[in-house]
Amino acid sequence: MSKAVDYASFPDKRGHFGPYGGRFVSETLMCALDELEAAYERLKNDKDFQAEFDQDLAQYVGRPSPLYFAERWTRETGGADIYLKREDLNHTGAHKVNNTIGQALLAKYMGKKRIIAETGAGQHGVASATVAARLGMSCHVFMGEEDVHRQALNVYRMKLLGAEVIPVKSGSRTLKDAMNEAMRDWVTNVDDTFYIIGTVAGPHPYPQLVRDFQSIIGREARAQCLDQTGRLPDALVACVGGGSNAIGLFHPFLNDESVEMYGVEAGGHGVETGQHAAPLSAGTPGVLHGNRTYLMQDDNGQIIHTHSVSAGLDYPGVGPEHSWLKDIGRAKYVSVNDDEALDAFRELTLVEGIMPALESSHALAYAKKLAVELGKGKSIIINLSGRGDKDIHTVAQIDGIQLT
Amino acid sequence: MSRLTAKFDALRADSRKALVPYIVAGDPDVASTLPLMHKLVEQGADILEIGVPFSDPMAEGPVIQLAHERALVHAVSLNGILELVAEFRTKDQDTPVVLMGYANPVERMGYDQFAERAGKAGIDGVLIVDMPPEEAEPLNESLAKHQLDNIFLLAPTTTDERIAKVAGLAGGYLYCVSLKGVTGAGNIDVDQVQTLMNRIKAHTDLPVTVGFGIKNAETATRVAICCDGVVVGSALVESVANAHKNGADVLEATTLIRDIRHALDAISG
Ligand SMILES: Cc1ncc(COP(=O)(O)O)c(C=O)c1O
Numbered sequence: 311m312s313k314a315v316d317y318a319s320f321p322d323k324r325g326h327f328g329p330y331g332g333r334f335v336s337e338t339l340m341c342a343l344d345e346l347e348a349a350y351e352r353l354k355n356d357k358d359f360q361a362e363f364d365q366d367l368a369q370y371v372g373r374p375s376p377l378y379f380a381e382r383w384t385r386e387t388g389g390a391d392i393y394l395k396r397e398d399l400n401h402t403g404a405h406k407v408n409n410t411i412g413q414a415l416l417a418k419y420m421g422k423k424r425i426i427a428e429t430g431a432g433q434h435g436v437a438s439a440t441v442a443a444r445l446g447m448s449c450h451v452f453m454g455e456e457d458v459h460r461q462a463l464n465v466y467r468m469k470l471l472g473a474e475v476i477p478v479k480s481g482s483r484t485l486k487d488a489m490n491e492a493m494r495d496w497v498t499n500v501d502d503t504f505y506i507i508g509t510v511a512g513p514h515p516y517p518q519l520v521r522d523f524q525s526i527i528g529r530e531a532r533a534q535c536l537d538q539t540g541r542l543p544d545a546l547v548a549c550v551g552g553g554s555n556a557i558g559l560f561h562p563f564l565n566d567e568s569v570e571m572y573g574v575e576a577g578g579h580g581v582e583t584g585q586h587a588a589p590l591s592a593g594t595p596g597v598l599h600g601n602r603t604y605l606m607q608d609d610n611g612q613i614i615h616t617h618s619v620s621a622g623l624d625y626p627g628v629g630p631e632h633s634w635l636k637d638i639g640r641a642k643y644v645s646v647n648d649d650e651a652l653d654a655f656r657e658l659t660l661v662e663g664i665m666p667a668l669e670s671s672h673a674l675a676y677a678k679k680l681a682v683e684l685g686k687g688k689s690i691i692i693n694l695s696g697r698g699d700k701d702i703h704t705v706a707q708i709d710g711i712q713l714t
Numbered sequence: 715m716s717r718l719t720a721k722f723d724a725l726r727a728d729s730r731k732a733l734v735p736y737i738v739a740g741d742p743d744v745a746s747t748l749p750l751m752h753k754l755v756e757q758g759a760d761i762l763e764i765g766v767p768f769s770d771p772m773a774e775g776p777v778i779q780l781a782h783e784r785a786l787v788h789a790v791s792l793n794g795i796l797e798l799v800a801e802f803r804t805k806d807q808d809t810p811v812v813l814m815g816y817a818n819p820v821e822r823m824g825y826d827q828f829a830e831r832a833g834k835a836g837i838d839g840v841l842i843v844d845m846p847p848e849e850a851e852p853l854n855e856s857l858a859k860h861q862l863d864n865i866f867l868l869a870p871t872t873t874d875e876r877i878a879k880v881a882g883l884a885g886g887y888l889y890c891v892s893l894k895g896v897t898g899a900g901n902i903d904v905d906q907v908q909t910l911m912n913r914i915k916a917h918t919d920l921p922v923t924v925g926f927g928i929k930n931a932e933t934a935t936r937v938a939i940c941c942d943g944v945v946v947g948s949a950l951v952e953s954v955a956n957a958h959k960n961g962a963d964v965l966e967a968t969t970l971i972r973d974i975r976h977a978l979d980a981i982s983g
Contacts, residue, residue, distance in 0.1 A: 324848060332848075332849050333846065333848060333849065334817055334844045334845055334846075334849055335772075335844055335846065336772070336773045336843050336844055336846075336867060336869075336891075337846055337866070337867035337868060337869040337871075337872060337880075337891060338867075338869040338870070338871050338891060338894055338895075339871075340846055340848075340869075340871070340872070340876070341871040341872065341873060341876070342871065480776075480779050480783070481769060481770065481783070486770060487770075490770050490771075490772045493772045493773075494772065494773070494774075494775070494896045497773065497894060497895060497896060498894060498895040498896065498899070499894075500871060500894055501894070594822075595821075596818045596821050596822060597816075597817040597818045597821050597844065597845075598770060598818060599770075599772075600844070602821075605818070607818065607822065609822070610789075610791040610792060610793070610819060610822065611768075611792070611818040611819035611820070611821060611822030611823070612768065612769040612786065612818075612819070613769040613770055613818070614769075
């Protein structure tokens with residue numbers, strides 16, 4: 311591990327984390343990104359803005375979310391103590407809302423009235439529609455046609471919240487294509503539109519500001535852990551789609567050298583099959599969606615199709631800060647297959663009475679192995695990034711049960 | 715002198731406007747591209763912009779998106795396109811060829827390798843839509859070794875300060891995006907283009923072409939009055955697609971370029 315890196319000082323002024331990140335967009339968006347960056351630089355230290363953000367997190371989202379000692383699961387696993395950071399208990403059921411609250415506030419302070427967002431599983435779309443409803447802004451959510459079918463429940467939730475859901479029919483018709491389409495909308499409506507990106511990807515300053523908004527997870531977890539156990543955890547585990555819940559947990563611990571970090575990617579049918587969504591485990595660096603990062607791509611630089619049982623992890627890229635943390639060795643990135651994630655989904659539900667999102671189930675599956683490896687007397691914090699209600703249809707289908 | 719500079723100098727000497735058609739390599743199939751390139755020149759094209767297909771063409775409207783998808787069905791690669799241009803050069807040593815595409819295929823090949831092969835193939839410039847000057851320094855170093863121009867975009871949202879900065883780094887010509895939107899958009903506003911062109915021309919002597927939303931001889935002539943050349947993309951790509959769909963000869967699609975040529979020549983001189 312490299313020493314004496316001040317992690318808090320990244321990204322640099324132009325949005326780079328080492329060779330990653332940056333601002334790879336067409337000229338039309340450069341000024342909009344400059345404007346966003348300037349607004350964020352001004353507001354992130356603005357007392358009124360921060361007070362409003364903190365108040366929304368407390369009174370609307372329901373923070374702080376608990377740090378829960380999973381006593382029975384720890385006992386049955388027979389290893390390190392397992393703690394769950396309960397982002398599933400947030401309003402709208404996932405960590406995504408921490409970020410949408412922050413970005414919608416930015417939109418409000420910048421005087422933008424129209425919100426656009428991309429979504430895969432629909433969680434970020436729902437979280438965007440939710441904050442837009444509350445602030446009286448119009449909300450347009452781009453969603454791959456494939457995902458519109460897979461996540462019908464969330465599509466209807468967004469519509470009830472007053473958002474327009476636009477099915478995206480280009481490319482692979484999933485999250486990456488939804489992001490392409492959102493970028494196209496933004497270029498067209500750049501004057502009055504605020505694009506709420508749902509993860510720590512995209513052009514600078516998005517990876518930074520989404521990280522900052524999500525870092526509430528790690529700040530709380532760190533304080534709660536010290537309070538409840540008297541010391542820091544030995545390891546952190548979080549699933550990685552674009553990487554927002556993982557960086558939110560990791561970032562406040564980066565300077566704590568004793569704390570190990572594991573990002574868990576979607577192994578799909580198995581990384582060796584090629585049908586997965588694990589760019590850090592099996593990809594190569596490239597440029598997509600405004601930043602340089604690890605990608606799933608072929609020899610010609612075309613982005614390849616991904617697969618995961620969980621729509622929220624089904625993305626061929628990853629936030630640039632993770633690419634950098636991987637290269638410098640500060641965090642480790644591993645993968646968990648569909649089957650292992652499904653087992654963890656069932657296990658936590660039965661043993662703790664907590665039904666996790668399939669995304670979060672990837673973190674649970676890896677943490678279980680890690681708990682045994684670390685052994686008794688150690689402790690692990692898992693980011694339980696969301697609840698599993700949205701996935702009941704998927705699991706039922708796998709069980710051969712038809713829900714009406 | 716580079717082929718691009720020579721071309722613009724010659725056009726200026728004749729008070730003519732550059733006509734720059736854009737097609738996607740490998741659309742509708744690989745065999746069509748080379749004959750299309752030659753035919754476009756025959757119909758009056760001054761410079762060819764060859765689109766390098768990408769799986770995620772973020773700046774394109776539906777027409778060109780579909781062209782990228784059609785080309786990728788044939789697994790058209792950057793390498794293959796360089797070979798194609800090398801073949802074009804065996805018959806045509808005069809018409810500048812610019813590759814237009816996205817960063818990732820070039821990243822994947824590696825900047826040095828790309829620049830070397832592109833130079834050898836007879837490419838004159840590259841326009842990478844998602845690589846603004848801020849990120850282009852390493853690529854520029856590679857391109858400079860092989861006398862390739864990096865062509866940058868300017869947009870209605872570009873501030874005067876940025877225009878000056880971008881113009882200082884650009885080579886060959888500048889590509890002015892006529893409107894806030896994606897390729898093929900229908901909302902081109904000639905007065906706004908004029909305003910933008912005035913702002914650009916205040917900062918640079920480089921030739922400036924205008925693209926996005928130029929569909930026919932009428933829009934081309936109205937826009938050409940205030941700039942050095944026009945780029946015709948979606949309208950041509952759509953004609954190619956229609957010819958292909960109807961089982962006609964795709965070379966027929968180039969009559970659009972002939973018509974625009976005639977109209978442009980009628981207003982110049
Ligand atoms: C519950 C949950 N966890 C994780 C993710 C993955 O996103 P990220 O890696 O940005 O946290 C999603 C995305 O939809 C999600 O809904």
